[in-house]
Amino acid sequence: ELAPSEIMRRIKGRSATKLFESYPDLRKRYWGQHFWARGYFCATSGELTEEMIKAYLEHHFEPRIDDNFKTEN
Secondary structure (H helix, E strand, O other), X not given: OOOHHHHHXXXXXXXXXXXXXXXXXXXXXXXXXXXXXXXXXXXXXXXXXXXXXXXXXXXXXOOXXXXXXXXXO
């Protein structure tokens, strides 16, 4: 059995590798940097609500001016 932190480490690592393979410009843009943020959020599905997810994203996501990622209200 794997800890949630190990699962997230693997997901982030493998997905970043695949994205860099598919989009070489990303590798150049993020050379020497982390592609994904260091943190992650984990809660059991019985305790998690849509409002909790939105609150987490609003308070833990630091948007950059050149990003086009948006959360919907």
